[in-house]
Amino acid sequence: xxxxxxxxxxxxxxxxxxxxxxxRPIWIMRQAGRYLPEYRAVRARVSFETLCRAPDLAAExxxxxxxxxxxxxxxxxxxxxxxxxxxxxxxxxxxxxxxARPVRTPADVAALPxxxxxxxxxxxxxxxxxxxxxxxxVPLIGFAGxxxxxxxxxxxxxxxxxxxxxxxxxWRDPEAFQHLLAQVARATAGYLERxxxxxxxxxxxxxSWGGALPPDVYRRIAWxxxxxxxxxxxxxxxxxxxxxxxxxxxxxxxxxxxxQGDLVIGIDWTVPMATAVSIVGPERxxxxxxxxxxxxxxxxxxxxLAGDVIAAAGPARGHVFNLGHxxxxxxxxxQVAALVDYVHRS
Amino acid sequence: xxxxxxxxxxxxxxxxxxxxxxxRPIWIMRQAGRYLPEYRAVRARVSFETLCRAPDLAAExxxxxxxxxxxxxxxxxxxxxxxxxxxxxxxxxxxxxxxARPVRTPADVAALPxxxxxxxxxxxxxxxxxxxxxxxxVPLIGFAGxxxxxxxxxxxxxxxxxxxxxxxxxWRDPEAFQHLLAQVARATAGYLERxxxxxxxxxxxxxSWGGALPPDVYRRIAWxxxxxxxxxxxxxxxxxxxxxxxxxxxxxxxxxxxxQGDLVIGIDWTVPMATAVSIVGPERxxxxxxxxxxxxxxxxxxxxLAGDVIAAAGPARGHVFNLGHxxxxxxxxxQVAALVDYVHRS
Numbered sequence: 243x244x245x246x247x248x249x250x251x252x253x254x255x256x257x258x259x260x261x262x263x264x265x266r267p268i269w270i271m272r273q274a275g276r277y278l279p280e281y282r283a284v285r286a287r288v289s290f291e292t293l294c295r296a297p298d299l300a301a302e303x304x305x306x307x308x309x310x311x312x313x314x315x316x317x318x319x320x321x322x323x324x325x326x327x328x329x330x331x332x333x334x335x336x337x338x339x340x341x342a343r344p345v346r347t348p349a350d351v352a353a354l355p356x357x358x359x360x361x362x363x364x365x366x367x368x369x370x371x372x373x374x375x376x377x378x379x380v381p382l383i384g385f386a387g388x389x390x391x392x393x394x395x396x397x398x399x400x401x402x403x404x405x406x407x408x409x410x411x412x413w414r415d416p417e418a419f420q421h422l423l424a425q426v427a428r429a430t431a432g433y434l435e436r437x438x439x440x441x442x443x444x445x446x447x448x449x450s451w452g453g454a455l456p457p458d459v460y461r462r463i464a465w466x467x468x469x470x471x472x473x474x475x476x477x478x479x480x481x482x483x484x485x486x487x488x489x490x491x492x493x494x495x496x497x498x499x500x501x502q503g504d505l506v507i508g509i510d511w512t513v514p515m516a517t518a519v520s521i522v523g524p525e526r527x528x529x530x531x532x533x534x535x536x537x538x539x540x541x542x543x544x545x546x547l548a549g550d551v552i553a554a555a556g557p558a559r560g561h562v563f564n565l566g567h568x569x570x571x572x573x574x575x576x577q578v579a580a581l582v583d584y585v586h587r588s
Numbered sequence: 589x590x591x592x593x594x595x596x597x598x599x600x601x602x603x604x605x606x607x608x609x610x611x612r613p614i615w616i617m618r619q620a621g622r623y624l625p626e627y628r629a630v631r632a633r634v635s636f637e638t639l640c641r642a643p644d645l646a647a648e649x650x651x652x653x654x655x656x657x658x659x660x661x662x663x664x665x666x667x668x669x670x671x672x673x674x675x676x677x678x679x680x681x682x683x684x685x686x687x688a689r690p691v692r693t694p695a696d697v698a699a700l701p702x703x704x705x706x707x708x709x710x711x712x713x714x715x716x717x718x719x720x721x722x723x724x725x726v727p728l729i730g731f732a733g734x735x736x737x738x739x740x741x742x743x744x745x746x747x748x749x750x751x752x753x754x755x756x757x758x759w760r761d762p763e764a765f766q767h768l769l770a771q772v773a774r775a776t777a778g779y780l781e782r783x784x785x786x787x788x789x790x791x792x793x794x795x796s797w798g799g800a801l802p803p804d805v806y807r808r809i810a811w812x813x814x815x816x817x818x819x820x821x822x823x824x825x826x827x828x829x830x831x832x833x834x835x836x837x838x839x840x841x842x843x844x845x846x847x848q849g850d851l852v853i854g855i856d857w858t859v860p861m862a863t864a865v866s867i868v869g870p871e872r873x874x875x876x877x878x879x880x881x882x883x884x885x886x887x888x889x890x891x892x893l894a895g896d897v898i899a900a901a902g903p904a905r906g907h908v909f910n911l912g913h914x915x916x917x918x919x920x921x922x923q924v925a926a927l928v929d930y931v932h933r934s
Contacts (some may be wrong), residue, residue: 254785320891378667404916406881413885413893457836458860490803491836491858512837514804535752541760547759 247373247441249381254315255443257562258481260506260527266558267314268585269383270578271485273307273345274319274567278575280306290335294321295364301371306379310575312583315381315444318372318437323395323449324365325426325433328357331396344399346407348418359436361562369440381444383483384437388449388471389426390464396422405454409541412463418449420463427467429576431474438478445475445482447509452488457495465496476503483508483529487567490517497521511566515554531566537577538570544577545584593719593787595727600661601789603908605850606825606873612904613660614931615729616924617831619653620665624921626652636681640667641710647717654726656921657928659725661790664718664783664933668733668794670711671772671779674703677742689746693754694764703775705782712786719787727790729829730783732796734817735772736810743766751800758809766809773813777820784824791828792822793856794856798834803841806834811842822849829854829875833913836863843867857912861900874901878914881922884916891930892924898934 249255255261275281281303284293297417304319323333326341334340345351372382387390394399397408412419434445449468450459468484475482484500485508486492493513500522509518509530518528536547540583548563555561563585569578595601600607627649630639639645652663669679669725672687681684691697705914718728732738743754758765780791795814798806814830821828831848831854832838839859846853846868855864855876864874882893894909901907909931915924 402883406884406916406918409881410878410884413882413889453835453858456858456860458863489799489835489837489858490840491860491863494836496641512799512802512835514802514837517804517837533755535750536759537754538756543759570752572752 245361247378249378251314251380253560255381255481257558258444258483258506258527260559262559263588266552266561267316268565268582269313270307270569271565273317274303274315275569277569277573278306278310278571280310290337293319294324297364297367297371297462300368301375304372304382305375312325312586313380313520313582315383315448316372316376316554317383317442318369318385318442320365320368320385322392322450324362324383325386325392325429326396327361328359328429328433329354330361330528338401338526339395340577341395341399342389344407345422346411348415351418351422351539354422354425356425357432359429362433362436365433366436366440369437373441373476382442383444383446384433384434384442385446385448385499386430386471388452389423389430389467390454390460391451393422393426393432394451394454396426399566408454409451416463419542423467427470430471434471434475435478440522442480444480445478446485447475447482448485450485450487450572452486452492457488457491460492461495461499467499469499472505473501476501476505480504481506483562485529486510486575489513493518497523500526506555506562508564509566515551519554519556524556524560526557527562529562529564531564532566534570534573537581538574541577541580544581548581548584549588552585592722595724595789597726600908601727601827603904603906604790604829604852604873607907608905611932612898612909612934613930614909615659615661615663616653616915617911619663620649620660621915622917623915623919624652624656626656636683639665640670643710643713643717646714647721650714650728651721652886654722655926659726659928661729662718662722663729663792664693664715664731664788666711666714666731666749668731668738669794670708671732671738671775672742673707673848674705674709674775674779674853675700679757684747685741687745688739690753691742691768692757693800694830697768698799699763700768700771702771703778705775705778708779708782711779712782715788717781717784725854728788729787729792730780731792731794732776732780732817734793735769735776735800735813736800736806737795738776738915739772740797740800742772748801751797751840756798762809769813771818776817778892780817780821781824787828790826791824792831793828794831795819796831796833798832798838803834803837804905806838807841811845815845815847818851818885819847822847826850826854828845829908831875832856835859836867839864839867839906843869846872852908862895865900870902870906873906873908875908875910877910880913880916880919883919883927887926890927894927894930898901898931
């Protein structure tokens, strides 16, 4: 494994490891994205798919928000569905993901090949290119989707609001469903290990659709696979953020079963930060969780809302500031600059 | 006030009032809807708007599921946005609601007339027509949206996933926002009173978008208005169901501040029923909360999932069976018949 390039600004890594950082770190989910004119300029030339698959371009947009704002971490520009290349599953973005042949039946699951992670070499190359371009300024976060989240796209074939096919497969053939989640989990563990080998300083696992299932069901059928991915990620030695989107219910359901180690819990905006801290315990590092819509509020209100999150999260030692969901494409970048400045002054 | 027509099947009303019903009652949110071929046949002739505004047709489709299934209550066919007629706000359905001139600024709020509830006379007429057509077979439930839910459409001008304009108005001008919610709450109270006067045997208040705000914020800025509507509805003397969609967080936030009286708490499918009962207390009647997707499961699984809800909800006395969200338009009516039969046998 390539030893990670040391970074000048280690506030993010220090906070993740429970050490006192030089300042309260902040990064922003989807910070390399459509709200930035420089990102839109790149996208005017190339498609989303091309951007994900071209390491130099991916590195260019990954670094864009670092050039513009005083952020404390970069996150690889990629997509949670790039891992499907390892299964030979073709995904198009139009603009939402579309999979021509979804995995719907036990036969579909049985026919799925074991993941060939070399098919995602462009992702690890992008990690390397990002680290080179960042030149030690801030750490790079690699990422993957959690097994249920990724599997739900494989099954639905696209974004879904009711997750009907996912649930029906789980009810109709629980063994095939478990087999699929386990297979995705194994692939995801290897995928994250390769990102760390390529130089990622930290990892985030996105359980973006944790709310697809009631919390007790999630805990029973999906969480063991997410947990195994988190354990594998932590075993690489880098800090790992588990972004658990699914409200207070999901957080309560898994809080008693979190892996040990440098695990940071990413809190979605629907859970008051004070509630989240009381659920996961004050010793646990938390990330989040400002409502992305707060960036549309007047400056004074934005600062008050960010201040509320900071006051509830407590001392910088146990807190990585972030939004509680990806930033909206309609956000004014000047508001982001103001937020970053405010968090660092707090 | 017209005394309510007595009903032969009073299981629903008995359960709502905390008395032991002859059998565990069941009705289904959106039971008069697109999954029924006889409903689609009517809609092939008239638009959604026309159907809402024509009392005889609204009554016809209200009664359709009662003719087909052994349900224990009918719910008025209408829409939570019909009340906007009282404010002179024109809503089109395409198929989602579209409002030409949303209420976005303090000036927009100030310009809003006090509600003229006579503009919704067709709704009260539809209630009367339903009661006549039902001929005492089962009780009729009237309904309205809760103030935040209705106001969010007034502000956004359409369905929303991020409620940006709603939040920005609340942050930018909290007084105008409160003024708007209070005005909608007053209108809603009168609107529900008129439905009871027209013969409705019970009422449901839909807080469909309670999850738009973090639970602590919801409790502070929206709940007092919902609570005032519930109190006014309960003062009519009929049982009132508060459908609180917003997961475990919202339920916990308001559980300590529920009005007294024949108030039933409608639980969304994301909250395990056992958790819901522990939050609202075992003395409180609950409604719900089967995942609508369960109707796509094989019959045996459907029955097991319904059985889990029943086991967690406890004795029939304190439970009205329902889904935890509106029924999907793709549902097979035969599955609904099987569910109704199963619930009555349990």
